[in-house]
Amino acid sequence: MSYQYTAGVHTYQFADLKCVLAKATPARSGDYLAGVAAETYAERMAARMCLAAIPLKRFLEELIIPYETDEVTRLIVDTHDKQAFAEISHLTVGDFRDWLLSDIADSATLKRVAPGITPEMAAAVSKLMRNQDLILVAKKCHVITAFRNTIGLPGHISVRLQPNHPTDDPRGIAASLLDGLLYGSGDAVIGINPATDSLPALMNLYYLVDEVINQYNIPTQSCILTHVTNQIQLIEKGAPLDLVFQSIAGTEKANKSFGIDIALLKEAQSAALSLNRGTVGNNVMYFETGQGSVLSANANFGVDQQTCEARAYAIARHLSPLLTNTVVGFIGPEYLYDGKQIIRAGLEDHFCGKLLGVPLGCDVCYTNHAEADQDDMDTLMTLLATAGLTFIMGIPGSDDIMLNYQTTSFHDALYLRKVLGLKAAPEFELWLKKMNIMDAQGQMQAVKSGHSMLQNMPKNLLSAA
Amino acid sequence: MAESMTKKPDSVLPETPEVSDSLTADAFSIDPWIQLKKFTQARIALGRVGSSLPTKEVLDFGLAHAMARDAVHLALDVDVLEAGIQSQGFNTLRVHSRAPDRASYLLRPDWGRSLNQDSLNVLEDYKKQKVDIAEPIDFLIVVGDGLSSLAVSRHVQPMLEALRNVLPVEWKLGPVVIASQARVAISDEIGQALGARMVAMLIGERPGLSSPDSLGVYLTYSPKRGGSDADRNCISNVRPEGLHYAAAAKKLVWLAKEASRLKLSGVALKDESDMQEISQQTSLE
Numbered sequence: 001m002s003y004q005y006t007a008g009v010h011t012y013q014f015a016d017l018k019c020v021l022a023k024a025t026p027a028r029s030g031d032y033l034a035g036v037a038a039e040t041y042a043e044r045m046a047a048r049m050c051l052a053a054i055p056l057k058r059f060l061e062e063l064i065i066p067y068e069t070d071e072v073t074r075l076i077v078d079t080h081d082k083q084a085f086a087e088i089s090h091l092t093v094g095d096f097r098d099w100l101l102s103d104i105a106d107s108a109t110l111k112r113v114a115p116g117i118t119p120e121m122a123a124a125v126s127k128l129m130r131n132q133d134l135i136l137v138a139k140k141c142h143v144i145t146a147f148r149n150t151i152g153l154p155g156h157i158s159v160r161l162q163p164n165h166p167t168d169d170p171r172g173i174a175a176s177l178l179d180g181l182l183y184g185s186g187d188a189v190i191g192i193n194p195a196t197d198s199l200p201a202l203m204n205l206y207y208l209v210d211e212v213i214n215q216y217n218i219p220t221q222s223c224i225l226t227h228v229t230n231q232i233q234l235i236e237k238g239a240p241l242d243l244v245f246q247s248i249a250g251t252e253k254a255n256k257s258f259g260i261d262i263a264l265l266k267e268a269q270s271a272a273l274s275l276n277r278g279t280v281g282n283n284v285m286y287f288e289t290g291q292g293s294v295l296s297a298n299a300n301f302g303v304d305q306q307t308c309e310a311r312a313y314a315i316a317r318h319l320s321p322l323l324t325n326t327v328v329g330f331i332g333p334e335y336l337y338d339g340k341q342i343i344r345a346g347l348e349d350h351f352c353g354k355l356l357g358v359p360l361g362c363d364v365c366y367t368n369h370a371e372a373d374q375d376d377m378d379t380l381m382t383l384l385a386t387a388g389l390t391f392i393m394g395i396p397g398s399d400d401i402m403l404n405y406q407t408t409s410f411h412d413a414l415y416l417r418k419v420l421g422l423k424a425a426p427e428f429e430l431w432l433k434k435m436n437i438m439d440a441q442g443q444m445q446a447v448k449s450g451h452s453m454l455q456n457m458p459k460n461l462l463s464a465a
Numbered sequence: 466m467a468e469s470m471t472k473k474p475d476s477v478l479p480e481t482p483e484v485s486d487s488l489t490a491d492a493f494s495i496d497p498w499i500q501l502k503k504f505t506q507a508r509i510a511l512g513r514v515g516s517s518l519p520t521k522e523v524l525d526f527g528l529a530h531a532m533a534r535d536a537v538h539l540a541l542d543v544d545v546l547e548a549g550i551q552s553q554g555f556n557t558l559r560v561h562s563r564a565p566d567r568a569s570y571l572l573r574p575d576w577g578r579s580l581n582q583d584s585l586n587v588l589e590d591y592k593k594q595k596v597d598i599a600e601p602i603d604f605l606i607v608v609g610d611g612l613s614s615l616a617v618s619r620h621v622q623p624m625l626e627a628l629r630n631v632l633p634v635e636w637k638l639g640p641v642v643i644a645s646q647a648r649v650a651i652s653d654e655i656g657q658a659l660g661a662r663m664v665a666m667l668i669g670e671r672p673g674l675s676s677p678d679s680l681g682v683y684l685t686y687s688p689k690r691g692g693s694d695a696d697r698n699c700i701s702n703v704r705p706e707g708l709h710y711a712a713a714a715k716k717l718v719w720l721a722k723e724a725s726r727l728k729l730s731g732v733a734l735k736d737e738s739d740m741q742e743i744s745q746q747t748s749l750e
Contacts, residue, residue, distance in 0.1 A: 029572050165505055172505035178498065179509035333571045368533035368672045369571055369612050374526070397508025397518075397526065404673030406530070409508075414516030444516055449497035461501065 005050040012046035018064040022304035023047035024127040030292045030305045030335035052094030059120045065301050070252045076118050076314045085116030093124045100137045110141050114357040119310035122352040134351040135387040141354035145322045146281020149219045149427035152359050157422040158391040159413045161186035164402035168195050174460040176396050182447050183410035185394035187428035191223040210240040212458045219427035223286050228268045235271045243286040244268045250311030253299035283322035290327040291345050292335030310352040317358050324358050329366040339376030346380050361391035365407035385416040533672040541614035549622050556640040560584035564646040577648035588658035602639035605661035609647030613669030615678040627714035649683050656688030664688045684720050686730035696731040
């Protein structure tokens with residue numbers, strides 16, 4: 001199949017499908033860095049015109065990364081549900097956009113068709129969609145998961161409480177953890193990015209969070225974001241592990257650079273399932289992703305960074321995670337230069353994830369060398385929450401003192417819940433009311449010094465009281 | 466917000482909350498766990514107005530972000546730095562990466578990792594005229610602006626002073642090479658051009674909100690163009706509020722001696738000085 005489009009007197013030629021995808025992508029620094037971006041505005045639009053006319057079926061015939069050399073491609077092809085695809089198999093990419101926006105594509109239909117949609121199809125159609133399209137369709141996709149509470153119900157948004165500390169000081173972590181709980185955060189997961197790689201030190205972190213969850217009887221789950229091989233070892237040593245974390249990317253080579261493959265993730269999933277620690281569900285995985293990670297591992301094979309990102313969701317989907325987090329602005333300006341690029345990428349990732357059936361949350365964030373600030377984060381979090389985002393991060397005052405970047409805060413979560421009328425996970429909300437953090441009407445209460453959680457602090461903070 | 470502004474609270478006592486919204490009783494809600502701030506630099510117990518950040522916290526955050534932004538974008542004053550380093554008794558050379566300015570530096574990490582042609586010529590001339598092939602440079606110091614000019618202008622000179630106190634006297638030092646619009650890996654190219662046995666790169670790290678001026682130190686044995694992170698040892702967060710100059714210098718020289726002995730650096734060179742220090746710190750607590 002030849003790919004071309006004639007605009008006026010100029011005919012634009014595209015070498016192959018991945019070239020059409022890359023050149024049709026909204027401008028971003030990472031695709032320029034990779035040398036795959038459109039060179040002119042007109043070429044970008046010509047690529048979109050060309051893309052709109054490509055049948056969805058073509059994506060099953062022309063694989064953008066070879067089946068023989070990439071296990072992510074093999075997973076995508078081997079698990080493709082032809083029956084689910086039948087409903088949309090006659091459409092072109094352009095028709096697919098229209099179909100998704102139409103009222104025919106209601107929540108039940110989208111859920112039914114999801115196993116027939118490949119990441120490349122999702123990425124392709126997103127390139128023809130405006131931000132409002134990405135929001136509207138994502139909002140129709142309901143992805144509901146459960147472990148000790150229920151995540152992703154329409155009208156809800158959850159928060160990952162991220163109580164990081166640069167030296168993993170247990171008192172520092174416990175202080176941020178208590179701060180977040182008293183602000184009503186922590187229903188998605190209490191997840192720590194540890195500074196250490198040492199297994200005994202990691203074991204202590206598991207016990208620290210588990211004790212707090214038990215002490216206050218919180219319907220939530222914990223996670224320590226260390227390498228998956230560490231987590232498997234710690235499960236064997238008896239760690240009270242709720243969720244297995246791992247960063248994943250959209251090509252086998254990129255995952256290899258992370259020291260993982262799909263088999264290893266499955267092994268970790270089985271290990272976590274064997275602990276049987278969930279109470280209302282068994283989704284035991286927590287993944288993180290982000291546009292640019294594949295190029296950063298020099299493993300993009302001429303594919304644009306947004307399409308690579310969507311391919312990572314194929315792995316996530318396969319392992320039924322409780323949560324998947326696109327860490328959108330962390331990677332730096334050479335991949336997403338400014339607020340505009342970060343906002344667009346966040347909306348694309350959320351749309352693609354939800355369309356494929358993945359419980360997507362977003363680390364709405366930026367680094368200090370990106371052209372972005374709090375106003376951009378306010379815009380993105382508001383748009384994503386409008387689109388039905390599964391969860392955001394909650395960090396004291398938006399300032400992660402361990403990872404040195406800015407993300408969303410406990411205050412931000414309260415803002416979103418207030419402005420958009422969103423609720424915490426139902427089991428967690430009941431707990432907030434029981435603990436007098438939230439009143440019967442769902443309003444946050446002022447916490448007094450006599451509050452039971454301050455009178456009965458986590459073990460690590462008792463010396464401070 | 467409008468409600469709290471129009472309604473005059475008849476009592477500010479927090480013990481008598483209103484049923485509909487306890488916060489309207491008082492515009493500002495203090496978090497009574499402020500004492501926990503002593504355990505972490507994290508922005509905890511900020512209080513809230515309604516559910517939002519108080520003005521003071523928004524402004525404090527804005528100032529911290531402004532300092533971090535300036536650290537990235539204010540150009541390093543190379544004239545002042547060079548004069549300062551020379552006044553410490555070091556010779557200096559100035560080079561520039563292939564990134565002509567900050568905007569292209571941020572977009573093209575690959576340009577920041579390699580030297581422009583003029584700089585390659587400068588180093589080649591220097592090597593021809595000043596470096597004895599029989600007695601190569603043992604320990605070359607490179608200074609790069611990186612992502613924080615603030616870190617470099619504040620901490621490089623004290624760090625050089627601390628290094629001078631602990632470097633083995635028999636080691637031949639080259640000139641201190643000051644590299645502009647530089648990323649870590651440019652030190653490989655500089656070290657190779659001068660034929661140095663080892664190179665130590667002092668470079669401004671990506672600034673955090675609470676640490677706009679962290680200096681990073683990277684050591685490479687037998688530097689060659691195309692080396693990777695796995696070939697380097699890193700000492701991070703050098704500044705008075707983090708790792709002190711003397712401790713950083715001691716650690717760097719420990720690593721350099723080990724690198725010399727093992728004839729390698731990077732992942733295969735385990736920083737055991739660090740392990741000793743960590744265990745000491747832990748036992749002190």
